[in-house]
Amino acid sequence: MAVDGELSPREAERVESHLAACWACRVRKQEIETTIGEFVRFQRQNFDLRIPASDGPRALLKAQLGQRVEAERASRLQWHRAVSWRFGGALVAAILALAMGGWLGLRYFQRHPSRPLDVSVPNPSLTPGATVLLSQRELCRETSANNKAVPVALQRRVFDEYGIRTAEPRAYEVDYLITPALGGADDIHNLWPQSSSATVWNAQVKDALEDHLRNLVCQGDLDLATAQREIATNWIEAYKKYFHTDRPVAGLRD
Amino acid sequence: MTDVPNESDALVVAAAAGQRHSSASAVEERVIALFDELRIPLLRYLAGFPLTLQDSEDVIQEVFLALFQYLRRGKSHQNVRGWLFRAAHNLALKKNLRSRREIQNAGPLIAVEELLADPSPSPEVQLAFNQTQQRLLSVVRALPEQNRWCLYLRAEGLRYREIAEVLDISLGSVSLYLERSLAHIARAAER
Numbered sequence: 001m002a003v004d005g006e007l008s009p010r011e012a013e014r015v016e017s018h019l020a021a022c023w024a025c026r027v028r029k030q031e032i033e034t035t036i037g038e039f040v041r042f043q044r045q046n047f048d049l050r051i052p053a054s055d056g057p058r059a060l061l062k063a064q065l066g067q068r069v070e071a072e073r074a075s076r077l078q079w080h081r082a083v084s085w086r087f088g089g090a091l092v093a094a095i096l097a098l099a100m101g102g103w104l105g106l107r108y109f110q111r112h113p114s115r116p117l118d119v120s121v122p123n124p125s126l127t128p129g130a131t132v133l134l135s136q137r138e139l140c141r142e143t144s145a146n147n148k149a150v151p152v153a154l155q156r157r158v159f160d161e162y163g164i165r166t167a168e169p170r171a172y173e174v175d176y177l178i179t180p181a182l183g184g185a186d187d188i189h190n191l192w193p194q195s196s197s198a199t200v201w202n203a204q205v206k207d208a209l210e211d212h213l214r215n216l217v218c219q220g221d222l223d224l225a226t227a228q229r230e231i232a233t234n235w236i237e238a239y240k241k242y243f244h245t246d247r248p249v250a251g252l253r254d
Numbered sequence: 255m256t257d258v259p260n261e262s263d264a265l266v267v268a269a270a271a272g273q274r275h276s277s278a279s280a281v282e283e284r285v286i287a288l289f290d291e292l293r294i295p296l297l298r299y300l301a302g303f304p305l306t307l308q309d310s311e312d313v314i315q316e317v318f319l320a321l322f323q324y325l326r327r328g329k330s331h332q333n334v335r336g337w338l339f340r341a342a343h344n345l346a347l348k349k350n351l352r353s354r355r356e357i358q359n360a361g362p363l364i365a366v367e368e369l370l371a372d373p374s375p376s377p378e379v380q381l382a383f384n385q386t387q388q389r390l391l392s393v394v395r396a397l398p399e400q401n402r403w404c405l406y407l408r409a410e411g412l413r414y415r416e417i418a419e420v421l422d423i424s425l426g427s428v429s430l431y432l433e434r435s436l437a438h439i440a441r442a443a444e445r
Contacts, residue, residue, distance in 0.1 A: 032436060039390065043409055052307075057293065057311055057315065061315055061318055065286070066282075069282060073278075
């Protein structure tokens with residue numbers, strides 16, 4: 001406890017005066033300090049280097065906290081509405097307005113069936129990206145790193161998260177943000193509905209980027225964590241950066 | 255293992271100043287700042303549990319969401335770092351129980367600790383992974399749970415009293431477990 005500074009000042013003073021007179025005790029104290037230092041160094045060296053970057057987990061936490069804050073706001077709003085029940089006239093007017101709005105909205109949607117949104121880049125709060133723990137060597141050892149088919153139930157959850165309920169299912173393809181070929185995880189936070197209607201920044205263009213980044217990583221020209229971070233942050237910007245172009249190269253557009 | 259001023263201390267100062275009922279967005283910002291500061295120390299501590307890295311990340315997410323709720327309720331937060339380690343410890347124990355049940359159905363998982371024993375780490379790690387460290391690793395892994403947890407918490411800079419609170423044990427036990435752990439490690443280093 002003395003080595004760790006856990007004694008009271010009086011006790012610490014007594015220990016210090018004893019140490020000043022005891023050579024063997026000083027050696028022992030030194031040994032303990034060396035052992036602690038050795039352990040801390042060992043733990044940092046062997047563990048910290050292998051922890052994935054915090055971007056993904058941080059974005060996930062932010063998204064979840066954002067949802068909680070929204071939920072709090074919504075419940076406060078509900079409370080205010082409950083209070084306003086006392087004002088009957090205002091309430092009736094509000095109900096009438098809501099009913100009218102709802103009816104008009106329904107008519108609008110009947111006339112204008114929802115069209116698929118052109119989703120080229122995922123929503124970072126819903127799809128921050130998620131990775132499995134793999135070293136560069138383990139990743140590149142895998143020769144068949146094709147994307148696995150996403151289970152239908154998981155696809156439904158992805159559509160649900162993105163609020164896509166009425167569009168044609170074929171209008172989207174549920175895709176990995178960080179491809180498994182770059183260590184992407186089979187996780188809802190790594191999946192997003194990529195619009196099939198995108199004609200410029202489409203799935204084939206993203207596939208080309210994924211192949212290129214994997215080659216760079218496996219040749220040792222690019223750090224795996226950097227590749228994962230860049231594709232998760234904005235794959236279109238990553239494409240522009242690594243292909244040195246503002247437009248997809250010929251042959252990848254529909 | 256020196257104590258440096260950090261975000262968790264800033265939170266304590268804010269509490270002392272009487273800012274008990276912060277707005278949701280202010281609390282959110284603090285929680286994110288604490289996450290940035292303490293995610294890696296918490297992951298290192300959770301390496302003392304037989305959990306996968308993904309499970310450990312899940313535990314940490316749950317811990318910080320719980321912290322958000324805790325602070326939003328205007329509760330006392332005199333030692334937020336100790337609170338986080340304690341919450342992570344309890345959730346890891348629960349998660350471990352669940353994982354054990356799932357493992358029986360889904361086959362073995364790779365625990366975070368296995369990472370330390372990975373025979374093919376990156377070149378930098380491989381270079382540093384000398385014989386002494388191999389011995390240290392096997393000694394640490396063979397330590398009884400309580401001894402190992404005490405050691406990991408101390409390595410993260412928690413004081414004896416904080417460790418006692420996290421593990422819900424006496425101060426004397428913390429001292430005893432740490433002494434035993436250090437003796438084992440010292441013997442491994444001497445060989």
